[in-house]
Structures are given as structure tokens and as C-alpha cells.
Amino acid sequence: MALAGVRVIELAGLAPAPFCGMILSDFGAKVIRVDRTKVAMAVDTLARGKQSVALNLKNPEGLAVLKRLCLQSDVVLEPFRKGVMEKLGLGPEELLKENPRLIYARLTGYGQSGSYAKAAGHDINYLAMSGLLSMLGRSSDKPYAPLNLVADFAGGGLTCALGIVLALLERSKSGQGQIIDASMVEGAAYVGSFMWKSRSIGLWNRPRGENMLDSGAPFYDTYRTADGKYMAVGAIEPQFYDQFIQGLGLDAADLPAQMSVSDWPQLKQTFTREFAKRTQAEWSRVFDGTDACVTPVLSLEEVASHPHNQERGSFLRNTQGELSPRPAPVLSRAPAEPRLSRDPFIGEHTRAVLREFGFQEDQIEKLLIGGAVECNEAKARL
């Protein structure tokens, strides 16, 4: 796998950093998640392939353990508010001084500088600050965040993983580590570059929800079918639009021109009426095998069994029977090999990891007794 041999210390966080860690793990890195002690249940549902060590960072011995793990690793991934790691004495200056090859990734909402740097926030706040949220939503409705996909995951976890891979690549030439300042505001904005840069061609001249790609256009929207399901239409180019109109059983000569914006509301009504006449399965049979760019809106229960996804094996089931997307993209020689075993219990690998990092048995026992670390091997064996 592409990242085999890379050792990552991931400080447990909420959503973006766990996703970043899971990407690295899926592609072969050894990812050790540092959890708190005395926690009943992990909130990291993106823990595929990770190991868990439970350390009490408010205990000097626990802190020393973390420092040792970081100094013997390639990457540290931290999801805390600016200044937390420095307060613990584990800021990048300290660690890079002792391990100059270390890649120190800091995944935050607002970045390491600026007046918001220390403020709490979540995806919706970062999305708002990126400018993108103002663009999202239906006509005459308030801005609407598409789950926490854009800032937390695309602009946060994924962008941070890119930064880490770039830094690893650069290190293979320079021998030097570096600090990654991954701000979800900036990551989200960057993911939105197309929106920014396509303003010059007038793609976003109209109010929210009234442009071609934000559900304003009748040929780029979803439609309800007779069985209460939906079809997605993305028939932008004229040759594909023609096939779409044909599939609906309409005659283009009876309709206004595709790009006549003032006629879009009327066209939407026509398409809405037509789609309501058949079920989703019936419409899928009409459009499958054409270039009309019309597809069923599949539920999470339906995606894995759709023939196309099934043929490619796009979703995988772990040993617990849970279904999830397989890692993307697919590399031809060194593809991801996601683990199918269950997620780790908190502290399941404390002892094994400490041994691997050179701690002696008597030292481990002392750390356990002193409450600096916690071990849950027994729970894992039940």
C-alpha cells in the first residue's frame, strides 16, 4: 500500500481529524489514535484500521508517553483549539527540534492565526466563513448546509490528508518535516474554487437557488416520482438535454429553449408533471443506457446493490456487517486495503503500542498503576 511504513499519531477529535486518520490508515499507514482515559465509549466512528492507546495527558507521565510516541513517528495529527498542544509542551517547535523529520498536522476551523484562531466552532461556522454557505440553498430560502460534508470532510479531513501526503513526498527529497496549518475555512473555500473562478463566466450572476448548478435550472435538479422517490437530472449539454427530453416523451418543438432563463420555472413545472407519472424504477429503465444524465436518487440502503456499484465493489461490509464506501481513488499497483475488522476499543492497544515504542514491561505496569495510561485488552477479548 502507498503509505506502508508511515507511522501516524492521531490525537482523538470529533470528525475531520478522524476522517483524515482513516484515509491514511486505509492507504497503509499505521495510525495510532490517542484517546482519553476513563471514557466509556469512543465517539470516533471513522476508526477503520486504527489502534487505540489511552493516555491521560493531564498526568506528566502520560504526557511523556505521548511525547515519546510523537518523537518516534512520521506524522502527528492534532485536532485541538489553537494553543492546546503548546500548553501541554508538545507544540511543533518543541517536537520538531527533537525530531526534524516530523510532519506536524494541525487541523482546526480557523487556522493557527487570525482573530478567530482560538474560537470554538463547527462545520456550519467554517462553511459560513468560507463564503460557500451563502451560495447553498433553494431559491428564496435561507442558506442550507449540506450535512457537515464540505468543511469537516472535504475542506478539513481530506485536505489535511493531502497536506500530509505532500509533506511526506517533500520529506523524501529534503529529509525535513514541516508544520501543516489546515484551516477548514480555507480548505472549504479552496474546494469551492470552481465557484469563485467561474463567476467570470456568469455562472453565479443570479440569486441563490436560481443559477444553473444550484437547482435554478430545470435540467439540473431532482424530481419526485410516482412512488415518492426521486430522480436526479444533470442534462446540461444540448446533446444530452435532447436525450433527456426524448426520454420524458416530450417534443422539443413544444418547449421553450433550454437556456431561456425566464422560462425555467415553466419548464420545471412540465418536468415535475412528467416525472410524477412513473415510478423511479420505471424512469431508471427509460434512462439507463442513454446519455441523458438522469439517475435514480439512491438511499444508503440501496447504493450497494445498484448493479453499477455492485460490479465495481464500491461499498464494503466489515466483519460486524456494517456497510461503508470503499476507499477512493483506486490505485492500480498499490490500492488501499481497508481493514474489515471492528473498530478498536479505547485503550485496546495501549500495551502493544508501548511495547512497540520500546517501553519495558515494568515501566508499562507503573504507568498503568499510576493512571497515566489505561489498557482495555480484556474488554477486547470478551
Ligand SMILES: C[C@H](CCC[C@H](C)C(=O)SCCNC(=O)CCNC(=O)[C@H](O)C(C)(C)COP(=O)(O)OP(=O)(O)OC[C@H]1O[C@@H](n2cnc3c(N)ncnc32)[C@H](O)[C@@H]1OP(=O)(O)O)[C@H]1CC[C@H]2[C@@H]3[C@H](O)C[C@@H]4C[C@H](O)CC[C@]4(C)[C@H]3C[C@H](O)[C@]12C
Ligand atoms: C457526531 C458529533 C460530531 C459532529 C461534528 C461537528 C459537526 C464538527 O463540525 S467537528 C469539527 C469541530 N471543530 C474542530 O475540530 C476545530 C478544531 N478544534 C476545536 O476548535 C476544539 O477542539 C473544539 C471546539 C472542537 C472543542 O473544544 P474544546 O474546548 O472541547 O477542546 P479544546 O479546546 O480543543 O481542548 C481539548 C482539551 O482536552 C484535553 N485533552 C485532549 N486529549 C486528552 C487526553 N487524552 N487526556 C487528557 N486531556 C486531554 C486537552 O489538553 C485540552 O485541555 P485544556 O482545555 O485544559 O487545554 C459528536 C459531537 C458531540 C458527540 C456526542 C457527545 O460527545 C456526547 C455523547 C458521548 C458518548 O460517548 C457518545 C454519544 C454522544 C451523544 C456523542 C455523539 C457524537 O459523537 C457527537 C454528537
